[in-house]
Amino acid sequence: MTRTVNYGMIGCGMMGREHLRNIRLLPDTRIAAIYEPDSDMRHAAAGIAPEARLIDSVEALLDTEALDCVVIASPNLAHVGQLEQLARYRPLPVLVEKPLFTRSEDQSRLGKLMNSYPAPIWVAMEYRYMPPIARFLDRLDQATGGLKMLTIREHRFPFLHKVGAWNRFNHSSGGTLVEKCCHFFDLMRLAIRSEPVRVMASAGQAVNHRDEIYDGKTPDIWDNAYVIVDFANGARAMLELCMFAEGARYQEEISAVGPSGKIEAFVPGPGRFWPEHLGAPPIAQLIESPRAPMGPIVHEIPVDPALLAAGDHNGSTFYQHQKFKAAVLGQQPVEVTVEDGMKAVLMGLAAQESAISGSAIELDLNIRTALAEFCS
Structure with missing residues (x-):
């Protein structure tokens, strides 16, 4: 029943x-x-x-x-x-x-x-559950022979309007590298399967929201960044964020490279933003490029139109809720834990500190040890 x-x-x-x-x-x-x-x-x-x-x-x-x-x-x-x-x-x-x-x-x-x-x-x-990214993660080891370099690029639209403009200010949103980019730091840890030890970042507010005023205050939220992360296992990752690039064909482009080859995922942005005069929105792609024999292999990753119509995240919210419902019913464990969520935020906070200070930030994300000290 x-x-x-x-x-x-x-x-x-x-x-x-x-x-x-x-x-x-x-x-x-x-x-x-x-x-x-x-x-x-x-x-x-x-x-x-x-x-x-x-x-x-x-x-x-x-x-x-x-x-x-x-x-x-x-x-x-x-x-x-x-x-x-x-x-x-x-x-x-x-x-x-x-x-x-x-x-x-x-x-x-x-x-x-x-x-x-x-x-x-x-x-x-x-983002874990976007079909092209899920396939990317599944094929990662076989395609690369062991990931050594991971690059995540998001070129997208500016922050959308929210109630009370809370997402326009660092104090209420946590800042762009926390609010927006914790998704990507989570993907880095998931793909690399190691913990970050050093974060270096450069970021700022170049274009967006500079002429807006809310309650007499101008938004201070950043709209572009580069972040480099070194991991304990020797792998390194880079994030490139631009929030005034909505004219791009793909919103997310993710690549991983190892001794055997390269794998890439290309994810389109929300279909509702795709200009009608350009025809049908692009379909997500996965590309595997082995070193030998050389030659890229292209796979299209279509998503059910009903799922695309239900949200802006390439069907991922539906797949996430399938799994969450199973966890509620006791049929599977939680896949994204409080510890995962905390580490993604701490990486974002470190990146923001680095961008402000101009210095690399050393990290030790032994969450349970740190929290035992906090709570004692």
């Missing part, structure tokens, strides 16, 4: 509504309750999930009896506090959007949660 999984939603801005659309594509799921304080976002969410009760607080949402899990898609600064509310009030399985936290001083709070929360906590790292 199948069991319906009932979801509670905290936050229904752009990403929250993408979660709603993808949950509704899964069989045996129901949106039971939604907490979204902004009236426009609440109205939009009700249009996607008309069966859901609209709730006026996190506590009231957690009082909803028919609730099996919670998705947190609120602004970044709220994530840690809302996880703590769940822990105190009703510690249900939870999928929490990235970044898990925005300030280094929040590590001790997360350490207590990580060590005591009795239900699964899954950090939403959608």
Whole structure:
């Protein structure tokens, strides 16, 4: 007999509504309750999930009896506090959007949660589950003979408008290299299977949002960066970010090279931004380029149009929710843990510190040892 999984939603801005659309594509799921304080976002969410009760607080949402899990898609600064509310009030399985936290001083709070929360906590790292990137990761060892160099390039559109312009300012978003790029630092660790030991970065605000003013303040969020990361196993990785390059054919380009060859993934941006006069949007590609015999092998990685229409992340949000639902039902373990989410943020914070100071930042991401010291 199948069991319906009932979801509670905290936050229904752009990403929250993408979660709603993808949950509704899964069989045996129901949106039971939604907490979204902004009236426009609440109205939009009700249009996607008309069966859901609209709730006026996190506590009231957690009082909803028919609730099996919670998705947190609120602004970044709220994530840690809302996880703590769940822990105190009703510690249900939870999928929490990235970044898990925005300030280094929040590590001790997360350490207590990580060590005591009795239900699964899954950090939403959608990029892992993009079909071309998932295939890239699956083929990585065979194609490269052992990864030595990893390059991630994202050339994309500027930050979109969010309620209260929270994503325009470092203090409320955590900064670009945390808010946006923790996805990529997570991919680096996942692909290289080692821990970072040194981060060097150069970044700044060159083009975007410089003529905007909110409550008398001009945005200070960065729009471009280079980040180089050295790993303990000798591999190195580089991130190139440009957020004023939406005219590019592909939004993400990822390459890995080793002694046997090279593998690349090319991921298009959201189809809704692709100009109609150019015809159909591009299809994701995977290219393997062995050293011998030389010659690239091109594979197209099409994604179900229904999944592309449900969000901006190349179908990944659906595949992530398939796995999260299985974790809620006890059918598989959490794949993106609190520890993973913390390490991705700490790499972003180190990159921002490096860009500001002009110096390389040494890292020791032994999270459990560090948290034991924090919490003692």
